[in-house]
Structure formats: C-alpha cells, structure tokens
Amino acid sequence: MNRGRGSNRRDRGGGGGGGKQHYAAKGRSAQPTGQWVARGAVGAGGHLDDASSGSGSSEIVRRNSETASVDDVTKKFDDALLSSEYPSEHSSESHGSLNVPPKDGNFKGEEYQYYSNKQKTTSEGTSGETKFGNFKGVQTTPKTEPVGPCYNNYSNKLSERSISTNSRDRNLKNCSPSHFIPTSPHTVGCQSSPEVQSGKKTTSEGTSGETKFGNFKGVQNLPKTEPVGTCHGNYFPSLPTNSELSEGSMSIKPGDQNLKISSPSHFIPASPQTVGCQSSPGVQSGMKTTSGGNSGVTKFDSSCSQHDGFSFDICEERRSSGVKLKTPLHKINKAKRKEELRMQGDNIKVFRPGMILLKGYISLEDQVKMVKLCRDFGRGPGGFYQPGFRDGAKLHLKMMCLGKNWDPEKSEYGDLRPADQTKPPPIPDEFQLLVKGAIEKCHQYLESDNKVLKARNILPPMTPNICIINFYTKTGKLGLHKDKDESSKSLNDGLPVVSFSLGDKAEFLFGDERDVDKADKIELESGDVLIFGGKSRHIFHGVSNILADTAPGYLMDETLLKPGRLNLTFREY
Numbered sequence: 001m002n003r004g005r006g007s008n009r010r011d012r013g014g015g016g017g018g019g020k021q022h023y024a025a026k027g028r029s030a031q032p033t034g035q036w037v038a039r040g041a042v043g044a045g046g047h048l049d050d051a052s053s054g055s056g057s058s059e060i061v062r063r064n065s066e067t068a069s070v071d072d073v074t075k076k077f078d079d080a081l082l083s084s085e086y087p088s089e090h091s092s093e094s095h096g097s098l099n100v101p102p103k104d105g106n107f108k109g110e111e112y113q114y115y116s117n118k119q120k121t122t123s124e125g126t127s128g129e130t131k132f133g134n135f136k137g138v139q140t141t142p143k144t145e146p147v148g149p150c151y152n153n154y155s156n157k158l159s160e161r162s163i164s165t166n167s168r169d170r171n172l173k174n175c176s177p178s179h180f181i182p183t184s185p186h187t188v189g190c191q192s193s194p195e196v197q198s199g200k201k202t203t204s205e206g207t208s209g210e211t212k213f214g215n216f217k218g219v220q221n222l223p224k225t226e227p228v229g230t231c232h233g234n235y236f237p238s239l240p241t242n243s244e245l246s247e248g249s250m251s252i253k254p255g256d257q258n259l260k261i262s263s264p265s266h267f268i269p270a271s272p273q274t275v276g277c278q279s280s281p282g283v284q285s286g287m288k289t290t291s292g293g294n295s296g297v298t299k300f301d302s303s304c305s306q307h308d309g310f311s312f313d314i315c316e317e318r319r320s321s322g323v324k325l326k327t328p329l330h331k332i333n334k335a336k337r338k339e340e341l342r343m344q345g346d347n348i349k350v351f352r353p354g355m356i357l358l359k360g361y362i363s364l365e366d367q368v369k370m371v372k373l374c375r376d377f378g379r380g381p382g383g384f385y386q387p388g389f390r391d392g393a394k395l396h397l398k399m400m401c402l403g404k405n406w407d408p409e410k411s412e413y414g415d416l417r418p419a420d421q422t423k424p425p426p427i428p429d430e431f432q433l434l435v436k437g438a439i440e441k442c443h444q445y446l447e448s449d450n451k452v453l454k455a456r457n458i459l460p461p462m463t464p465n466i467c468i469i470n471f472y473t474k475t476g477k478l479g480l481h482k483d484k485d486e487s488s489k490s491l492n493d494g495l496p497v498v499s500f501s502l503g504d505k506a507e508f509l510f511g512d513e514r515d516v517d518k519a520d521k522i523e524l525e526s527g528d529v530l531i532f533g534g535k536s537r538h539i540f541h542g543v544s545n546i547l548a549d550t551a552p553g554y555l556m557d558e559t560l561l562k563p564g565r566l567n568l569t570f571r572e573y
C-alpha cells in the first residue's frame with residue numbers, strides 16, 4: 001500500500017510534550033502573537049453545577065499563561081478584521097444532535113478561496129493574501145513533515161505519546177525527558193478500510209425527539225440492546241488492575257517484559273467475530289448487536305467490566321448506595337438555562353484556516369448517549385486499555401478504537417488490535433451523523449455571507465472510518481504530536497480530524513512546532529467539537545492538562561462517568 005512517506009508512523013507525544021513540567025507556565029513575558037481569532041462570547045457548554053460554571057470557556061489562554069478574554073480577542077477580531085465579513089449572529093439551527101439529518105453536502109465548483117483570520121506570519125508559512133474585504137491577515141501553511149529537534153536528533157523512528165521516563169532522552173534538546181521511544185523500524189501496510197455506513201438510518205426504536213430540556217435539538221434514542229449471558233469475574237487476577245495502571249502511577253522500564261500488560265500471552269485471542277466477555281473462556285456474554293444492524297451498538301453484562309486490562313470501564317458501576325439517583329430538578333433547570341444561553345451565543349471560532357471549534361455543539365442529551373455508548377464499547381472486545389509503546393512505556397490515557405485499530409507500537413492502523421486480536425467495533429451511525437453535521441456546520445459558517453466561496457476547499461469533507469477514543473483521568477495528558485498515520489491520500493487531501501470532547505475540560509495545545517512554549521492553548525469542554533483539516537491538518541497538538549471536576553453535573557449524574565475526559569477523534573483512513 002502506498003503510504004506516501006518513508007514512515008507513516010503516527011507522530012504522537014512529542015518533544016516538550018507529555019511531561020507535566022513542560023506544560024507549566026514558563027514565566028516568559030507574553031508574546032504579542034495575537035494570532036487567534038475568536039468570535040463572540042462563548043456560551044457555556046451546558047455545565048450544571050457550580051463547580052463547572054466558572055469560566056464556561058469564557059477565556060482563551062495563550063501560551064506562557066498569557067490569558068486573553070474572549071471579549072478581548074473578539075474585539076480585536078471584530079475591529080481589525082471581520083466587522084463586515086462575519087454575520088452578527090450565527091444561528092444554531094444546525095446544532096449537533098445525534099439525529100442530525102444528513103444533508104447531501106452538495107458543494108459546487110472547485111474554486112479555491114480561503115480567508116485568513118490569522119495575523120501572524122511564521123517563518124515557515126506560505127503567506128497568502130486573503131481575498132476577502134479588509135483582511136490583512138496572512139495565512140500560514142504549517143509544515144506537513146515531521147519537524148522539531150527531537151525528531152531529528154534522536155531517531156527517524158521515534159514514537160511519541162509516552163509517559164515513560166527514560167534517562168537516555170534527557171539530553172534531547174527541547175524534549176520531554178520521556179517522550180521518545182524507538183519503534184519498529186518496519187512498516188506494515190494497513191488493510192483496506194472497512195466500508196462505512198453512511199449514517200442515514202435512524203433507529204426505529206424508542207421515543208426519538210423527546211428531550212428533557214426544552215431547547216435541545218432532537219434526541220434520538222439509542223438502539224435498544226439486551227444483555228446476553230453472564231461473565232465470570234476476573235480471569236487474570238495476577239495482571240495489574242486498572243487502578244494500578246492508572247496514568248502517571250506506573251513506572252515501566254523499557255524492556256521490562258514482565259510489566260508489559262500487552263503481551264499477547266496474557267490474552268485470549270478473540271476472533272473478529274467473537275462477541276462476549278473475553279475474560280471467561282467459553283462464556284459468551286454481554287453482547288448482541290442491535291436489530292438496527294449498522295450501528296454496532298452493543299450492551300454488555302456489567303460483570304464483564306474491567307477483567308483483563310482490555311475493557312476498562314469509564315463509568316462507575318453504580319453509586320455506593322446501589323441506587324441511581326435522579327438528577328435534581330434544580331440541576332436540570334440550571335442545565336436548561338445554560339443550554340439556552342449557549343444556543344444563543346456565538347459558538348464558532350476559527351483559529352486557522354481549516355481549524356474550527358464548535359463550542360457546545362453536542363447537546364447534553366447526546367453527550368449522555370455518547371458516553372453510554374463509549375462505555376458499552378469500552379467494556380467489550382476491542383475495549384479500553386492502556387496503550388503503550390514497544391518498550392513498555394505507557395501513554396497517560398486509556399484508549400480504544402472504532403472502525404480500525406491504531407497501534408501505537410507500530411504507529412499504524414490495522415483491522416485487528418495486535419495485543420488481543422480483537423476487532424474494533426464499527427463506528428455507530430449516530431456518531432457518523434454528528435461528524436457529518438459538524439463538518440456541514442463549519443461549511444455553512446464559512447460560506448455564510450460569502451466569507452469563503454468554497455468551504456470544502458478550506459475544510460474538505462470527510463467520512464470517518466476510524467475513531468480513536470481516549471479517556472483521560474485527571475492526570476491524563478497527551479504530548480504534542482501530529483496525526484499522520486492515516487493514508488497519504490487522506491493526509492495530502494487534508495481530510496479533517498474531528499474531535500469530540502466529553503466530561504472534564506481539557507487544556508488543548510496546538511502549534512506549528514513540537515514545542516509547548518510556542519504552542520497556543522485553548523480549553524475544550526464537554527460538548528465541544530474541534531475540527532482541524534485542510535491547511536491545519538498537520539498541526540502539532542496535544543492535551544496538557546485535564547481540569548478536574550469541570551464536567552457537566554448532569555452528564556456525570558446520568559452516566560456515572562468516572563472523573564476525567566473522554567475524547568473521540570474521527571478520521572478517514
């Protein structure tokens with residue numbers, strides 16, 4: 001398979017990345033970059049309780065802890081750039097929902113026009129005059145090849161996104177002490193992408209459209225599933241428990257095979273067709289695909305959870321009382337008010353050409369459904385585990401994939417997860433619809449008032465056949481990296497990565513270099529959708545910090561999501 005590059009490894013982690021110290025404010029004087037453009041006050045993403053109601057993402061944080069309020073940035077934006085180009089309001093009619101009706105994405109013409117909202121020129125950028133109105137902005141083109149001293153200094157087969165502390169790395173300039181681990185020198189081609197259902201189906205079951213909160217857009221009931229069979233406890237009691245594997249708590253020395261939980265010998269291989277709890281051989285349990293057929297929604301016997309290091313449960317089993325409490329009315333009302341506010345506010349921010357944030361795009365009800373779906377997936381075959389690199393170093397998160405498996409050891413995609421031979425569940429139609437809706441929302445926004453003529457040239461459309469789901473605890477993080485293990489065509493075409501955030505807020509870094517000091521920082525909160533495609537497809541990005549206890553209370557109440565953040569990134573191979 002033509003990979004288009006010598007190495008198609010996924011460039012995660014990264015120099016200056018995952019180590020906590022690298023995310024701390026460096027105390028340098030604030031740089032007058034001013035390169036962001038934010039639009040309007042941002043409504044809170046539906047936070048219900050006091051703990052989460054603080055900022056409501058009302059500020060944008062720049063590197064070096066320089067903080068600019070949205071209002072400041074917006075003012076700059078409005079005054080200097082876009083006062084006439086942007087509409088005064090952005091309706092929320094295409095607000096994301098699990099039952100977003102698919103539109104046909106009919107894009108006309110091929111003319112390539114773009115606008116720039118970025119005022120900074122980088123040395124490596126390709127400057128381009130904007131074609132619209134008063135724009136003085138210069139568009140930059142991030143490098144698409146691996147850059148950064150770490151990459152060059154250490155190895156051309158480096159893999160990042162690791163938490164291990166390897167003394168050998170300490171000398172690396174600009175590197176986190178721990179972020180580079182040699183990976184396999186060989187590349188194995190990915191198999192062809194599975195067919196992706198286009199996502200037009202809605203479930204026939206349930207009472208779709210009903211919401212608890214007046215203004216919520218339609219909410220689709222999830223396909224009903226039924227638990228089947230039983231599961232018998234922990235089959236591998238000698239393996240580390242999930243809590244022992246929790247991020248940051250585990251020190252694994254390179255080459256220490258005994259500590260590698262991903263050793264194939266620890267796991268019962270499951271055939272791709274196998275359904276059921278893998279922890280107990282011979283016991284098929286927990287799953288039955290929905291009668292709807294395509295969504296891939298499965299339900300598991302709860303006793304199957306957390307049995308073998310490959311099905312980490314992102315939710316609590318139940319409250320200690322064993323009784324699920326109903327969300328109190330005042331919380332529901334607060335959620336409703338916040339939702340209304342959010343829907344009224346401007347909720348789209350363009351950071352760069354092709355990099356767009358849809359604030360609070362996913363309704364709370366849909367967030368609840370997504371978490372529940374992810375939980376169910378996560379406890380079955382191909383479920384959540386703590387990924388690691390070849391030498392045993394672990395990432396600071398739990399991960400699972402949908403559609404195709406991403407293998408951090410080889411930095412490549414495949415149809416099965418090598419460690420346990422499980423096949424990732426398919427991407428549910430509901431997720432496909434949300435992704436499609438989000439991209440279309442961006443296109444509508446970009447084309448509204450003729451800001452751009454052909455939005456698809458700024459942000460190419462994409463039909464995901466891969467989703468990587470990360471679960472970060474409050475100590476979770478992800479070093480600066482590029483997503484570059486998708487096909488060379490996908491990468492060259494700039495097919496976007498569409499990233500959904502659920503649960504606690506995260507500090508998200510991005511920039512043109514693998515250097516946290518030069519990276520910009522934004523907060524992503526529950527319900528936000530961040531898209532980076534086109535010229536922004538190859539940005540370095542990472543998660544520096546999870547902001548504990550900032551998830552919407554309603555979401556936590558309804559799902560019993562463990563403290564932390566769930567992130568889903570959709571891509572087309």
Ligand SMILES: O=C(O)CCC(=O)C(=O)O
Nearest residue numbers: 468470483499543567569
């Ligand atoms: O968690 C996030 O926001 C980013 C995740 C990411 O970059 C990835 O999975 O490649």
Ligand SMILES: [Fe+2]
Nearest residue numbers: 481482483541
């Ligand atoms: Fe990424």
